[in-house]
Amino acid sequence: MALLEVKNLSVSFPTADGTLHVVRDVSFSVEAGDFFGIVGESGSGKSVLVQAILGLVPGAKLSGQALFNGRDLIGLPAEELRRIRGAKISMIFQDPLSSLHPQYTVGQQLVEAITTHQKVPKSEARSRAISMMRKVGIKDAERRADSYPHQFSGGMRQRIMIAMALLLQPELIIADEPTTALDSTVQAQILDLLSSMQRELNTTVIMISHDLSVVSRVASQMMVLYAGTCMELGAADEVFTSPSHPYTARLLAATPSVHNTEHRLRPIDGSLPSLLAPPTGCAFAPRCELADERCRGTLPPLEEHRSGRLAACFHPDTELAAPEPVIARSAGQQEGAPPIISAQGIKLSFSAGSWPHKRQVNVLKGVDLQLFEGETLGLVGESGCGKSTLVRVIAGLLQPQEGSVLVEGQELGAPNTESWKQARHLVQMVFQDPFGSLNPKRRVGSIIADPFMIHTDLRGEQLKSRVRELMDLVGLNPEHYNRFPSEFSGGQRQRIGIARALALKPKVVLFDEPVSALDVSVQAQILNLISDLQRELGLSYIFISHDLSVVRHISDRVAVMDRGQIIELAGAQQLYENPQTDFTKTLLAASARS
Amino acid sequence: MTPQKRLMVPLSLFAASAVLLSGCAIDTGNSSTPTGEAQKGGILKVGSNGDNDHLDPALTSYVPTQNFIRATNRQLLSYEASTDENTRIQVKADLAEEVPEATNGGKTYTFTIKEGANWDAADGPRQIVAEDVVRGFKRLCNPYRSSPLLGYFQTLLTGMDEYCAGFAKIEAKPEPMAKYINSAKLPGVRAVDERTVEFNLKEPAGDFIYMLTLATATPAPEEVLDYLPDSPEYRENFVASGPYTVEEYTADKSLKLVRNEAWKPETDTLRKANVDSIEMTMGLSADAVTQQLQAGTLDMSFDTGLAPSVAAQLAAAKDPDFSTVDAGSVNPFLWINVDSPSNDGALADKKVREAIQYATDKASVVQTLGGEAVAKVQNGIFGPGVLGYHDFDLYPTEGHKGDPEKAKKLLAEAGYPDGITLKMPYRNKDIEPQIAQTLQAGFEKAGIKIELIPVSPTDYYTEFLVNREETKAGKWDIAPMGWSPDWQGGAARSVFQPLFTYNGTESTYNLTNYDNKEADKLAAKAVQEPDAAKAQELWAQVDEIVMGDSIIVPVAAPTTRLYHSKRVQNFQPYALATQGDWTNVWVQD
């Protein structure tokens, strides 16, 4: 018998706008000892699905069955569910810091996790906690048990969360995006830990992730969700290597890979259907190149097309159009030409903490960087290495204590000086978070018009037509001039951000993780847009990402940053094929496995 | 100023040389008549908002405190507590064997102290002697804290000016003060022998015997020289001469009086001392006291009055425990600022001031105060009960409701056909805002616009009325105020002198330095007139002369409203306290 068997589960929310059908008629089963992966983009319903079963989503309306050891969890009283959640099912969340109490040592919290569910003497609970900490790879566990959560790194905290989840020897562990907040090297370690723990303790794990490759690495079974419906279900590695459902296939084609440099990314056009009024047919049909009348009219059932592989599609295993080849760049680095941006000996430090623990944190320790016309310089490194700070220095948002930035040979002055203002016309920036970087209370037209309002005398109709041109340039419908940012999807918002950055016709655009908050299908659209714009407008880019495959895909040269310094700088191909430093090697190794 | 609340404090400013005691008439003669034989024993429970101003009789000037002084201290002369208004204001012998006639052309008074009238000294009862009387007067101008009523005596007693000038140079410590008192001479008060004391006045004063009833004239035992006046040590070692003495006292909280065993009833015809003890609880609101009196958990009020609305109700129900006493006060009256530049100095024009007289709706103010049962329309400067009060009205209007037409006519004659605008400040306290609005409504009918200015109680006199610069600048044009004679009875002098005389130096409460030599002359005659009927005649003339100048608009004369619990029998008002006498009531459950 399956440990968890979900039958025809639907989850919906009544909202002010109508009922939101988040999960529709999903069935799957997880056998004991399985490592089951659930993959989906934003809005696929993957988290809600699991949380709703466990009674963690207030206000949700559920129908169907979720049999856990043969017992239906749907409709159980809250108290009963709470007991099952504690003792039989453990959860690991994306952000370990918010799951741990900041005022207690991790040892105390681990001990408490045991003693609330089991009658065990404190000393025994502690020794069990410490041995579990050792097991999840925390060195010097005896001593570290007395540390507070903030004294651990993100990866270590996630290890502690795993230890906590394992302590009560639950029958099922649910890991909801456990590695999303972590750097790629740490991410690999945590994934390894999860799968080794699963094997060692023979626990059943359900892992939820937006990243197909992450799931395929560790899971034995995989389910792909789209718009609340199950698209494909099967052995994880097989789904990854040879998808049956066109959605899965397109998702893979949209993902940049370190190895794939000869093809353009294939984005999935269009966007997720509204969950308020889900299509009657296949949810993916509006975006699917294979879709016909049947697909749009009837919901394809989840059927076994290959052995052990189920797909909800009328055209399974169909070969899709091949991706286009990469269009050759017009300009590369021109030998001998002066750099358009030259940063020299940039040093920057913040004072952190409060008295008496005030200390200087050296974020940039003397960075030299040159950007040449027409090239894309990728900047990679783990979080906290200073890469975001560096581009902010180049953008003139932060002033370094030492060193200088030359833009077209002109020194960038302090903010609001004439030279600084002049540099606004040359250097612009696109930010990571498409939700955060657009003022939610201003209309799109006014956001994109901002640079004109600040720097030019353009007003009225002229201004409007310029804004419309820009919107057209980045692929936004100019009719949406009067909408608010919240009415756009993440990808469209990032287009708005790019349009705004291009308004003053700059020569250099700095991208700070422009696609990391986006779903894979959208990410590809934006990456292609960025490449196209560079080619059309002859722009120079500095492109930051923690994702090495994205950087590889887009960059001519790549700089690797570690702890405030550039430790390696080389042409993209050269760096990826022949890394010189250990750090770069580890970085590449971690990403290659994904 | 609030009638019945505080005696005028800055009396030393007054050039007064004599004070008469006026009658205080009981309006409704239905005060509780004894229902049987006097009963000894029991506790009299007194409720109060505030505390006594001082326990030392030399320093007190607070009307309610006079009941405490009467219970614990005796003077040479005093009054009988009585519901009969005439009896109540007749000077009676207390420590003195009799009320003496003046000799030496009205300038000398000689008293003999009763034998057996004792101090409750620490080492046993001790006869009160003539030296104690002298000591009492000698303490009045001590450099530490002088008596607020000192002025009356200093200007009258022979040699007191010199005595006090010498005392002012002494260090304000008990020892040097005692030394001065024991050594310096005060010719005006002289111990002739052990029990005989002689007063010598600079000039005759028909009212000197009234002055001797004041707490200020209380003899002082020799023990008081060991302490500063009314210091904590003084209070600790309180030496009583009346039927009660202090047993427990916590300032602003409670006071308990018990019997003084040294007091001999046969020496005291004025105090029956029926109750065994008197317990005073302080810190209660006026409404709380009223409610507790009705409930019977308190017996009498110390300093709180009865709200007009409640009084009107009780009066209507003819409650036997309710009575009123004329306080002799005029409140409100309106002072007209003749110096004000407002309306091009219109108020300097007597015609305009007369228009204001006719425009005043006195009847409505009386109604606002609680109706005829608690206030009367007032037309002269002396309130009812003050010797000199008589019923006249120089500016008569029908029903005292004011005559807007006549007022308008007078204004038009004076050159103000469109009326005038007057600034009227008022104290932001109790019923005074409503009186101001009542007056305002009346004036508007006569084309006199009133601009009301609310002023906090503490600032009213200091910032507005007595501030000559503000007055001359016209910060106010017309201002309601009140005046109480310094005590009941022939206090005409204590009304006329401070308010309506000006001899070159400014008198605080003569707001616009009003001066009428003719009135002054008549007043001087009245002060020296020993015959009450003739004095009354003279004061009445003074009243009419002042009113003829139309410097103030008298409006109403409120009565003091008295109320007590059902337990209280023989509730007889004591003139100086304008409240039932603690030493004569008895309680009956």
Added chain:
Amino acid sequence: MSAHTLTPAAATAAPEVKQRSSLRMTVDYLLKDRASLIAASFLVLLVLFALAAPLLAGITGHPANDQFRETGLTPAGVPVGPGTEFWLGADQLGRDVLVRLAYGARVSLIVGVVASLAAASIGIMVGMVAGYFGGKVDTVLSRCIDLVMSVPFLLAALALVSVLGASLPLSVGVIVFFSWTSLARVIRGQVIALRQREFVEAARSLGAGHWGIIFRDILPNLAAPIIIYATLMIPSSIVFEATLSFLGMGIVPPDASWGGMLAEASGNSIYLTAWWLVLFPGLALLFTTLAFNVLGDGLRDALDPRTRRKAK
């Protein structure tokens, strides 16, 4: 992104679903919130009542400041109670309580709204400047806020009024002076958070000046706290005015104000016999402040879903 699957905004980005404006959503929410609806209706009625004050005076034949000493008072000055002549009774000077209540409503509403708007403007400016510029500016302004907050407001208000003389503008001024601080603190906190947001950084990188950022980028994002706090400031302003008037330092008689009516009822102990003098102005004050508070809470729930109570 698991966090976004729960929010309707992310899921309804499809073009066919028309996104409702935030105003529309707020109004919809309020219409469903019965308490807010009742409060809002009460306030509408109150405004009508205040506007109808001269009309009421005409119908009853009792102008607000006219004293009807024959019909409204007994000879002993006791006011007559509610009846056919005086619907809500007469006061201690024989004036119509109903008409005065209506004129008092005008004062309360004007003071409440004007003072709140003025206080909100100051609070917004100070809060934005302190929060945006930070550093020394913030320290100085925050200390100013602390200073104003630490002043015992009633004592200071009374002192001010007694020095400068009571009047309606002064009352409003005093109320404004003492009520901008809480909003300033809230705004400062919000701005400190907003300042870190990427869109502010984006504006800076575009070269926008400080004031441009403050007014064009930050201010629009403060709409919710401003609306909520300004609404909640109204009842406290009304109570503040009533307190001042109660202490005789607000509206100058004979003009009616609720606090003044209560003061006149209590200053004279007349409430012991004439209950209607306390009851009606008291109830008016109570229900008005209650209504504004309920509405403010409702607005908060509607504008700021994070604070919304569960189970609707």
